[in-house]
Amino acid sequence: xxxxxxxxxxxxxxxxxxxxxxxxxxxxxxxxxxxxxxxxxxxxxxxxxxxxxxxxxxxxxxxxxxxxxxxxxxxxxxxxxxxxxxxxxxxxxxxxxxxxxxxxxxxxxxxxxxxxxxxxxxxxxxxxxxxxxxxxxxxxxxxxxxxxxxxxxxxxxxxxxxxxxxxxxxxxxxxxxxxxxxxxxxxxxxxxxxxxxxxxxxxxxxxxxxxxxxxxxxxxxxxxxxxxxxxxxxxxxxxxxxxxxxxxxxxxxxxxxxxxxxxxxxxxxxxxxxxxxxxxxxxxxxxxxxxxxxxxxxxxxxxxxxxxxxxxxxxxxxxxxxxxxxxxxxxxxxxxxxxxxxxxxxxxxxxxxxxxxxxxxxxxxxxxxxxxxxxxxxxxxxxxxxxxxxxxxxxxxxxxxxxxxxxxxxxxxxxxxxxx
Amino acid sequence: xxxxxxxxxxxxxxxxxxxxxxxxxxxxxxxxxxxxxxxxxxxxxxxxxxxxxxxxxxxxxxxxxxxxxxxxxxxxxxxxxxxxxxxxxxxxxxxxxxxxxxxxxxxxxxxxxxxxxxxxxxxxxxxxxxxxxxxxxxxxxxxxxxxxxxxxxxxxxxxxxxxxxxxxxxxxxxxxxxxxxxxxxxxxxxxxxxxxxxxxxxxxxxxxxxxxxxxxxxxxxxxxxxxxxxxxxxxxxxxxxxxxxxxxxxxxxxxxxxxxxxxxxxxxxxxxxxxxxxxxxxxxxxxxxxxxxxxxxxxxxxxxxxxxxxxxxxxxxxxxxxxxxxxxxxxxxxxxxx
Numbered sequence: 168x169x170x171x172x173x174x175x176x177x178x179x180x181x182x183x184x185x186x187x188x189x190x191x192x193x194x195x196x197x198x199x200x201x202x203x204x205x206x207x208x209x210x211x212x213x214x215x216x217x218x219x220x221x222x223x224x225x226x227x228x229x230x231x232x233x234x235x236x237x238x239x240x241x242x243x244x245x246x247x248x249x250x251x252x253x254x255x256x257x258x259x260x261x262x263x264x265x266x267x268x269x270x271x272x273x274x275x276x277x278x279x280x281x282x283x284x285x286x287x288x289x290x291x292x293x294x295x296x297x298x299x300x301x302x303x304x305x306x307x308x309x310x311x312x313x314x315x316x317x318x319x320x321x322x323x324x325x326x327x328x329x330x331x332x333x334x335x336x337x338x339x340x341x342x343x344x345x346x347x348x349x350x351x352x353x354x355x356x357x358x359x360x361x362x363x364x365x366x367x368x369x370x371x372x373x374x375x376x377x378x379x380x381x382x383x384x385x386x387x388x389x390x391x392x393x394x395x396x397x398x399x400x401x402x403x404x405x406x407x408x409x410x411x412x413x414x415x416x417x418x419x420x421x422x423x424x425x426x427x428x429x430x431x432x433x434x435x436x437x438x439x440x441x442x443x444x445x446x447x448x449x450x451x452x453x454x455x456x457x458x459x460x461x462x463x464x465x466x467x468x469x470x471x472x473x474x475x476x477x478x479x480x481x482x483x484x485x486x487x488x489x490x491x492x493x494x495x496x497x498x499x500x501x502x503x504x505x506x507x508x509x510x511x512x513x514x515x516x517x518x519x520x521x522x523x524x525x526x527x528x529x530x531x532x533x534x535x536x537x538x539x540x541x542x543x544x545x546x547x548x549x550x551x552x553x554x555x556x557x558x559x560x561x562x563x564x565x566x567x568x569x570x571x572x573x574x575x576x577x578x579x580x581x582x583x584x585x586x587x
Numbered sequence: 588x589x590x591x592x593x594x595x596x597x598x599x600x601x602x603x604x605x606x607x608x609x610x611x612x613x614x615x616x617x618x619x620x621x622x623x624x625x626x627x628x629x630x631x632x633x634x635x636x637x638x639x640x641x642x643x644x645x646x647x648x649x650x651x652x653x654x655x656x657x658x659x660x661x662x663x664x665x666x667x668x669x670x671x672x673x674x675x676x677x678x679x680x681x682x683x684x685x686x687x688x689x690x691x692x693x694x695x696x697x698x699x700x701x702x703x704x705x706x707x708x709x710x711x712x713x714x715x716x717x718x719x720x721x722x723x724x725x726x727x728x729x730x731x732x733x734x735x736x737x738x739x740x741x742x743x744x745x746x747x748x749x750x751x752x753x754x755x756x757x758x759x760x761x762x763x764x765x766x767x768x769x770x771x772x773x774x775x776x777x778x779x780x781x782x783x784x785x786x787x788x789x790x791x792x793x794x795x796x797x798x799x800x801x802x803x804x805x806x807x808x809x810x811x812x813x814x815x816x817x818x819x820x821x822x823x824x825x826x827x828x829x830x831x832x833x834x835x836x837x838x839x840x841x842x843x844x845x846x847x848x849x850x851x852x853x854x855x856x857x858x859x860x861x862x863x864x865x866x867x868x869x870x871x872x873x874x875x876x877x878x879x880x881x882x883x884x885x886x887x888x889x890x891x892x893x894x895x896x897x898x899x900x901x902x903x904x905x906x907x908x909x910x911x912x913x914x915x916x917x918x919x920x921x922x923x924x925x
Contacts, residue, residue, distance in 0.1 A: 172646055172869070173645075173646060173649075173651075173713045173714055174642045174645040174646040174651070174652050175642060175643070175646045175800065175801075175802055175869050176800070176801045176802065176803075176804060177642070177652075177803065177804070178803055178804045178805035178806070179638060179641075179642055179652050179803055181635055181637075181638045181806070182637045182638045182641050182657055183631070183637060183638075184638075212833070212835075213833060214833050214834035214835075215834075249670075264834055265830075265833050265834045265835040265836075266835070296833070296834055298829070298831050298834060321761065322759070322760065322761070323760060323761040324760045324761075325760065325762070341897075341899050342899060343899045343900070343901075344899070344900045344901065345901045346826045346827070346901055346902055347826070347827040347829065348821060348825050348826065348827060349825070349827050349836075349839075349844060351825075351841070351844060351846050367663070374630060374660075375630050375632055375670055375671040375672060376630060376669070376670040376671065376672075377628065377630060377660045377661070377662055378628050378662055378667040378668065378669070379669075379670060381662040395662070396661070396662050396663040397661075397662045398660065398661045398662070398663075399630045399631075399659070399660030399661070402630065402631070402632045402633065403633065404632065404633055405632040405633075405671070406817075407672060409632070410670055410672055435839065435840050435841065436839045436840055438839075439827075439836060439839035439840070439844070440835065440836050440839050444827055479672075482604065482605065482673075485605045485606065485756070485761075485765075486601070486605050488761060489601065489605060489756075489761065489765045489766075490598075490599065490600070490601070493597065493598070493599065494597055494598065494599035494769075494771055510834045511829055511834050512827070512829060512834070512836055516672055518814075518817070518875070518876050518879050519600075519876045519879055519880055520672075520673065520876070522598065522600055522876065522880055523818075523821065523879060523880050523883050526596065526598050526880050526881070526883060526884050527883060527884055527887065527901060530595075530596045530597065530598075530881075530884030530885075530887075530888065531884060531887065531888075531899060533597075534594070534595070534884070534888045534891070535897070544594075544595040544888070545595055545773075545775075548595070548597055548773070553599065553769075553771070560761075561756065561761055561762050561763055561764070561765055562762040562763065563763070563764045563765070565769070566864075567768075567862075567863065567864030567865055567866075568768055568769075568797075568799050568862045568863065568864050568865030568866075568870065568872065569769070569771065569797075569862060570771055570797030570799075570860045570861070570862030571597070571599065571771035571773075571797060573795075573797065573860045573862070574597070574771050574772055574773040574795040574796065574797050574858075574860050575597065575773045575795075577773075577795040577858045577860060578595075578773040578774065578775045578793050578794070578795040578858065579775065581775075581793045581795070581856055581858055582593070582775040582793045585791055585793065585854070585856055586593060586775065586777045586791050586793070587591065587777060587790075
């Protein structure tokens with residue numbers, strides 16, 4: 168590029184690089200404070216149930232245990248969620264997944280903590296669990312939230328899809344399915360809560376969104392936003408898996424009641440069990456083109472299971488819909504998506520928000536089309552590629568910064584050089 | 588038998604939240620010795636947003652990179668940056684940083700112009716110097732400038748926020764402006780498939796990304812390389828198994844949920860494409876999520892090319908390869924043409 172910059176574009180050493188290399192970076196689990204307590208969550212071992220009785224007395228009576236709390240101990244709102252506030256900090260009405268939080272415990276040592284957790288018992292009234300998309304939609308299925316198991320339904324349409332398909336020389340139809348995945352960030356969720364010298368409720372946590380965390384902690388404790396301070400600790404990877412509340416609210420609640428610092432570090436197993444997963448998707452696609460490879464029409468149907476709580480489900484469904492055509496100009500498009508609640512692990516944000524899933528579909532369709540008409544897979548993409556002036560299915564006109572064709576050409580050129 | 592194949596995958600990715608306001612803000616103060624404090628909410632999760640913001644501020648203020656000190660992700664000190672998600676921080680917090688720096692620079696330029704005897708808009712700020720455009724003899728150091736600021740009783744502070752231009756999408760047909768700008772990418776890869784064991788070896792990967800404008804070359808390349816490896820795991824190794832008895836995750840630990848290791852990393856050739864005119868800082872877009880996406884369909888296509896078999900279901904584990912090879916052989920024995 169012709170632009171001359173002094174700093175931009177240069178491979179400057181990362182501002183936090185030296186500490187990471189030396190191993191001196193402080194992650195949330197490295198924090199330690201005087202009189203600090205260790206906290207952990209008592210979780211459900213059934214996926215769908217009401218709690219008949221929670222037996223906390225024995226744990227409370229154990230020497231060295233400073234707090235055993237359930238939902239009665241929450242001074243403010245017992246619901247959080249980035250878009251829809253449907254997840255309890257501690258279960259009040261019912262359990263919606265394996266691993267739902269029923270109680271939190273703070274103790275003077277990790278050993279006492281473990282002993283206390285083993286003393287907690289629970290009687291459940293179990294409800295039929297829903298584990299499949301199909302069952303969630305049946306009329307006699309139990310309802311997980313509110314009045315329907317449908318989390319969200321979206322419809323996108325432009326042009327005249329049915330007419331356009333009639334004029335296509337080639338139609339490609341496939342059903343794609345993608346699976347549930349875990350972020351497996353290297354550092355499991357961790358945090359520490361304490362009152363600072365000014366009496367401010369402070370939470371240091373591994374997170375992707377400290378200001379959102381602040382608002383949720385304040386709402387849980389019934390405090391004004393400026394009475395809560397959240398500090399992002401150095402974070403050991405996230406990939407979307409640390410966008411939801413993890414330990415922040417549980418830690419803060421224990422500190423609120425004990426007035427002491429409380430640290431929580433999830434085990435790998437606990438972290439994976441309750442953090443959001445990638446939405447598994449089933450995607451039906453029908454693509455119509457002319458025999459010289461020009462895309463004319465596309466029809467897409469997406470079904471997904473958002474699990475027990477909304478989390479980033481509404482963001483995933485919307486983004487998947489907008490991106491379902493791939494980076495190609497298709498004048499006639501109809502897409503429908505349905506996400507349902509189930510008692511499966513919560514699906515949420517994961518690097519790409521549904522776009523990796525729909526890319527499996529739109530690229531599968533492009534490659535199938537290229538094979539069918541005997542065209543080079545790069546060439547067919549160039550023919551249909553977004554460029555300046557292209558109109559998207561949403562009606563938006565691309566006005567600048569569209570380098571798609573250049574990525575195709577440059578990749579082809581380099582591949583010719585380095586691939587066998 | 589070992590068979591090789593090649594595959595292409597492309598993607599686009601809207602930067603920022605879909606059809607929703609999602610602003611971020613930044614504060615800056617240039618200090619008496621020509622260093623600067625920059626504060627913003629955006630959480631750095633290892634991807635390097637803190638470094639990118641320091642580079643943007645240094646460029647905008649005309650000071651060297653080492654003179655910028657960044658503080659992020661502390662709600663008592665930094666303004667809200669929104670989530671580090673949707674590949675949005677370079678575009679959104681980046682523009683907020685530029686706005687904050689422009690405000691501080693406005694005060695600096697007035698003082699510098701008075702000292703140098705020219706107009707503020709004629710000044711170029713770079714490498715800790717302020718110089719009149721086209722006349723290298725009319726110049727002053729930042730050090731002198733800050734001394735002048737002190738004498739004048741002025742302060743170089745700035746606050747800025749940025750919200751990408753989008754519209755709410757129509758509830759009937761989703762028409763509207765979902766994103767202000769899009770990143771694009773194309774990946775071409777080569778794999779070797781062992782038809783007996785079902786193992787897939789990703790050999791070489793070329794991944795070209797339209798990033799608008801590179802902010803930090805090695806960080807962008809690192810993002811792309813990391814994304815490629817995560818994508819290998821997506822297609823070939825990883826799957827969360829859920830119990831259909833109690834809804835628990837059967838493999839929540841690394842010994843049962845296998846991710847790629849350094850031994851799996853192929854030769855990766857990242858290519859940075861820069862496209863003009865975007866709304867981001869110096870035209871930059873996001874790459875955090877785009878880095879992962881195109882390798883996924885590219886690997887699927889390369890396996891299809893190697894085996895001449897279609898795959899529409901992910902993941903593709905060795906058992907799936909072996910089953911597909913067997914099915915193809917059976918079809919061939921029965922005279923079915925693929």
